[in-house]
Amino acid sequence: MKKLWKGNHALVEGALAGGLDAYFGYPITPQNEVPEYMSLRMKQEKRVFLQAESELASINMVFGAALTGKRAMTTSSSPGISLMQEGISYLVGCELPAVIVNVQRGGPGLGNIAGAQGDYFQSVKGGGHGDYRLITLTPFSVQEMYEMTRDSFDLAFKYRNPVLILADGVIGQMLEPADLPEKVPPRKEFPYSMDWILDGAAGRDSRFIRSLVMDEGGLEQHNYRLWDKFAKMEKEISWEEHGTEDADVILVGYGTSARINLDVYNSARKNGLKAGYFRLRTAFPFPSKRLSELSSRSGFLVTEMSMGQMVEDVRLAVSGRSDVEFYGRPAGGLPEEEKIYGILERMLK
Amino acid sequence: MSRRLPESLKKIPHTYCPGCGHGIIHRLVAESLDELELREKTVAIAPVGCAVFGYHYWNFDTAEAAHGRPPAAATGIKRVLPDRIVITYQGDGDLAAIGGNEIIHAANRGENISVFFVNNACYGMTGGQMAPTTMFDQVTTTTPLGRTLEDGYPVKVCELLSVLEGVSYIERVAVNSPANIMKAKKAVKKALGYQARNRGFTLVEFLSMCPTGWKVSPEKSLEWIDERMLRIFPLGVYKDKG
Incomplete structure (x- = not known):
């Protein structure tokens, strides 16, 4: 219960x-x-x-x-x-x-x-x-x-x-x-x-x-x-993904930043935007292969509660095959949903 | 000391310097564990320092902890295996400098472990630098003109720890003469015996020769302890709660 x-x-x-x-x-x-x-x-x-x-x-x-x-x-x-x-x-x-x-x-x-x-x-x-x-x-x-x-x-x-x-x-x-x-x-x-x-x-x-x-x-x-x-x-690599089969841009995060991404993903889909959602369950080992596969059709928007650390591993996995953008806030700041949504919309144009 | 090699020592030659006290102290610990029939119950923590290779010589379970942390590692072992005998073997840098906090708190908790503390007034392993127990005017590779007040006072570990309530037994011994070695062995057996009876924290400090670090002959190093160390580090029982 x-x-x-x-x-x-x-x-x-x-x-x-x-x-x-x-x-x-x-x-x-x-x-x-x-x-x-x-x-x-x-x-x-x-x-x-x-x-x-x-x-x-x-x-x-x-x-x-x-x-x-x-x-x-x-x-x-x-x-x-x-x-x-x-x-x-x-x-x-x-x-x-x-x-x-x-x-x-x-x-x-x-x-x-x-x-x-x-x-x-x-x-x-x-x-x-x-x-x-x-x-x-x-x-x-x-x-x-x-x-x-x-x-x-x-x-x-x-x-x-x-x-x-x-x-x-x-x-x-x-x-x-x-x-x-x-x-x-x-x-x-x-x-x-x-x-x-x-x-x-x-x-x-x-x-x-x-x-x-x-x-x-x-x-x-x-x-x-x-x-x-x-x-x-x-x-032991583990992750969760939604909407990636037809996504043009996939939101990537882990922990709290992924929770915020999930809200953005849900509203984006409701509004008909081709967004995807990907969150790490293991940061090491890192799901590089899966991200690499996804990069053949999708770009990525990585969000973190930092100035950008995990994003480097995403870029390594994607290896220049598609766009990887980043938005984060350090020092206890939470990434804002509106901002993520805005970047997502811009990337999808 | 008997001529027979204790079971608690492996049959391989030491690589310690000629005249070093570690060989004697290893043997005292080994003989005591044998005589008290504790070898098969013992888990030891070796330090970072000359005795880091203790496990090459000791024929009982041994691990090597980070510099200064043997009392914390020993605490971890003893808390999960309270019926084993847990010992740490530490030098003056490991115990009194970098590990000062861990030894104080392990002693204060009355952690039921036995600490064998080897004080040779210098850092032997790294080439004879100043230790917390280096004495005034003593020349080391980092006190080329002798230790001065600017470097602080030599740390007196037995005196310092004996005021803590959790300590059951502390004695300072030396290993520079047959008579002193006999007394040292009694102290080791007493500490281990106290631990076996769950009496709490025990520590034996050994004043030990380091002819290489002191730049004297092995023979002279025996006198060096009498002439220089005993004034600063008097031998004796500092605490004994029985």
Whole structure:
């Protein structure tokens, strides 16, 4: 049955449904409802909750719990996620599963506390050091805050790689009806090998987990192996599209910007305009192939709550075959429907 | 120390410098885990620093954390596996400089882990630069004229942490003589024993030789600890809640 849920609360329920064993976090607006609600829910479900002394500590506590094969996560907002980049790079280097949620706010610097989408580059181009990728999910609704968080643990263990949920302050703070189970569903065991975990060398050889690879050529081979894994993640590409079969211009967005696009798309279609709608559900892996196919007949209008980050990936996918225009607002500004509609009309002329 | 190699050490030679204290301290930890029959329950965190390759030598589960973060990583392990023995092995840069915040908060939470803190008054791995525990007038590669007040005071970790309520046991030992090594081993066993009985946070600080960083012979480095370090870093028990 649908009930009114807040995005940040739904994500907590999603994590519980995904079998979260341990949460470590540090307060920051606009995601404070996560540690607050999580602290109660984890106690009720007899799981581990710890408020860390910093985001540096949070991500390294996640690292520690992940070493043991437990399902661990942290959540934060943009400045806090910046602090975690070193730890995220180590998680990838050590091939550890973990879930990290970024409820984005305006930046750069301390910025403000309004929902924004300025951390796309950081999320999908590698915010920390070294050659790496994160599976990046972009929830669009309170329902998806629940579902994507629930499903992110499976992805993290499947690839032994951190998964980032790239939400924003609007989705986090928003209240809307969502269909969540009354009770936390039973824990789903994953079919993946756990012969790597550190839990004490009882009845087996001792193990070690590291990201320092100093032997001749060893790090190069490690990187090739990681890269093969990132390539396999292509299977997880996910998006939603409407009206693309006959669209002359397709609106592209993710999260909150896609919600605004959906309204524009609906009114455009009502008025007989040949508009299409496309939204990312995964920002990495990116649906390049599909966008490339669509570019044979359609142009694109990309909207973001930033000065234009995801648009670069659209341009790469389209590779000059059709027009890609951009409209965005940074720092917590919401793209205006009238403006999007105006650009769309101009492009369709 | 027995002549037999402890099971908690792998049968491979160390690559530490001649006269380095790490070999002794590795062995003390390994012998203690063996004697307390804790090897198969242990998960260790190696630091960034000379002991970053701890897992080459230790025959128990080990991971390597980011610089300064072993207490946070150890917290993550201990919270999800409270019946395991979780140790961190950290140098003075890792623990007292970049990891200052993590060690204070892990200690303050009374995190039930054992920290083995190796103080050799310099950064060994990177070539002998100033550490937070470098002493006044000590020459390092970043204090070529000796440490002065401008660089701040040497950090006294045992004194600093012993005031925190969550700490159950803290002792400073040295590994520069057979008598001191025997005392050091008692301290290691005590810390591990406390953890096994869920007594809370324990830390043993080892004053340890770094002949390469100090630019003295291995023999001289033993005297160097007595002559220079003990005045600033007195040995003894700083806290013992029993």
